[in-house]
Amino acid sequence: MVRPLFPLIAIALAGTACAPEGRRKDDTPVVVSAIGSADLLVDPASKGIDGAQAVALAATAQGLVRYDANGQIEPALAARWNVFDDARSYIFRLGEARWANGQPVTAEEIVRALRRAVAAHGSGRLGPHLAVIDEIVEMTPQVIEVRLKHPRPDLLNLFAQPELSVARGRAIGGAGPFRIMPGQRDGLLLRPMEEPGDDPAAKPAPEQHVRLRGEWAAAAIARFRAGASDLVLGGSVLDWPIVEQAGIAPENIRFDPAMGLFGLAVLRRDGFLSTPQNRAAVAMAINRADLTSAIAPNWTTAETILPAQLDSAAPPAPAAWATVPPDARQALAAQRVREWQAVHRGPVEIALALPAGPGATLVWGHLAASLIAVGITPRRVGLGDPQADLELIDAVAPYDSGRWYLATACRACSEDAATLIAAARDAPDLYNRTHRIAEADAMLASDVSFLPIAQPLRYSIVALRLSAWRGNARAWHPLNHLRKE
Template sequence: MIRSVPLALAALALVAGCRRHDDAGPIEASVIGPAFSAHADADGGPLAAPQAALIGATGQGLLRFDASGQIVPGLAARWIVGDGGRSLIFRLPDLPAPGVRPIDAEAIAQRIRAAIAADSRNRLKPLLGAIDEVDAVTPQVIDIELKAPRPNLLQLFAQPDLAMGEPGRGPFAITEARKGTLRLRALPDRDADPDETPRLPPAVRLRAQTAGRAVAWFVAGATDLVQGGRFTDLPVAQAATLPRGALHFDPVKGLFGLAFVRADSGFIADAGNRRALSMAVDRESVGTSLGLPNWSPAAAIVAAGTPEIEHPAMPPWSTTPLADRQAQARGTIDRWRSAHGAPPVLRIAMPAGPGARLLFAAIARGWRSIGVSAVAVGPDDAADLRLIDEIAPADVASFYLRSFACDRQVACSDVTDRLLVEARDADSLAERTVLLIQADALMADNTPFIAFGPPVRWSLVAPSLDLYRDSPWAIHPLNELRTPLKR
């Protein structure tokens, strides 16, 4: 049974009577997620949304994303791609901006080496396997040599997971930390004309909150920006009375669906049964249940238009009407039942939240139509399938395909694993593309994953944030939210 959506009335009462402040004051920003941690380390595992936002504000990598998701200089003032795509050379500025501690190339090189080290759990590590050497050629020059060319690798160097997180590296510095709220002051732009009066971005008060509290504060006018929203908490925002145009969806790509946990025998070890389960899901109802405008369901593992695999392999049944698909899938399940008995009740590991309950209900309806029952379990419980909800950190096909390599403990194939290794070591982009296309086709047939469509990332944005843009990475730089006032 789907419970009613909580409206966080207690949180709303706390801020009732507040109003959105004028454009001259600091920006009030909330990020949905756990409290900030003083010891968060991207090499220890994926960053929670509040920590990623904080690192993006107070730290910086060689590159960064601007408000619209384009790569712009970060710590590196400029860069070139040489040797046919096998060499990335970054140059740091000769002099840092006033108030910014100098940094040399060796410190950045050590940061990258740590991210790709054997014991690293950095979420980008599987995509950085092409890095052969990282050298600090001079105090201002870093040379990254690749085993083979990699398109769009630069996008990874703009992610907060590869940032230098020490204070003073980013566009902001923390000036106050009080009751879970961080006050951030903008630092001077190193590229600003020293003869002109600086126009610094507004200060920001940044806090990590639950979805209910963040939405309540926004409705009450106490917050200008809420970011970090996912499908799990979207109903909380939809249940609130929001100003027109306040709810934004980022046009992200990635993986949103169910991965089969590795099984050597039994019902889900059979590729035909996995295929039947995927066929039975009504992807249109997933978008409808979650109330997603302009959401495009998809059955392919790789997002359409991804370089190297512009046209990903589609399951043969993808153009078959739902009723016919479900009839075919029911036949597969009936044959299994005749030979082995009733299928087991499948356990699906799902996150908490009203959106997750809505999603599970849509999945279960489709499976009931073919005679399969399911139960939702916690994200860390033993399960037959687990929800994957991840944004692609770069436009690379390997992000999608390597997510279903055998070392990920999912239903996999030794053949596709060999193809992925050969693609990683391929000498040319043409050879790499052929190998990735072959791996994609085999995975589409083996069905390690039930894709629903693109992930869901939402924000609430006040009209005063005139520089805010929807981002393909769901990254919203805090220094590019509102036009600075002249001083």
């Protein structure tokens, strides 16, 4: 979607860098802008939930577990849990929870909602991981079991995703940690849900409430710059140039050490991209350090698909091109382009699919310059264009598994690599799973099916009053963990 430029123009005219934000009093509701759709109320089973809707879901319709401020698992509807049968069975004992209308949440309702969500999202971003779920059953009114086809020691991260929140239809029927106050037109006014044992007559203090809006990045940044909000969530490289033009004080800009994929997935394996050597030439043409340093400070580059060993039996596999010294890569890439042209007698043209946004345009500019420097003629197309040869993937990993990285990177990878990724999914035990992941990682690296560039760039703009905000690898910031108690 092409976004209007007038909010950007307005904030660009607002002046130079301002002092750290501190004008909003600490006895007023926390005002949050989440970058994304203005329609925040969605059914958890809806497909295509964006970042703003995910924030609203997690705030009003928690799942069995949820993330804390550090991106770690904490209890939600489930008070505690145990793992059995070599991580094939998860037993959740429910705590005391109530719907927004005061009725108790039952195990039967949770099971029904989770089954529905698993069925709905089987073809979405969580699909490769939801497939491992065999059954979700109510054992007693207080106990739920999730039975798996194969062992998954880190399944809790899956159940902390907003798509697996438990709600009665749209998020307004969720079980907290916030309830939506009725009669609101300017976003959502969220009030903390009562905890067991709370005085029913007691009212939360104004600063415990949250005013949540979903809006375009330019509008969200302008609102913060004007002192009318406390937090902007969901920032990425796509809108980062707006922050720089808005003059936000450095003390208010917080980066997440996000882990995931930011790079080019191969979509077509014909023409110049038909051989691993030529795909490696494109990878070598990209000057990662120049690209990242020119766009944002401390943006971490990447040359492997896996950022760490994770659940693989081996460290991340480097591609052969990554062993070439950086100062020699472009010369070698240009040589391979010339060799191709000498045989095929024609220009080398590659279409790159990128999203809209000023940050994507900056990325495009650097990628295009790098490709032109080695003799490749680049062309920019939109995401989903059938003529695209390469597509930019920019995603934070929702799951601590090397298989997510490999499955996400494998858009047009070799049949052997795809078979290994599927074998990792279906492995009968953890030993076989870890080794299939390692083999698939090495296969994708040698096949050059994905061209890593960096780790995803994620940031928030944070008022000084929100002292509990913490950067984390998931770039996830729950609204009930913004202030110190």
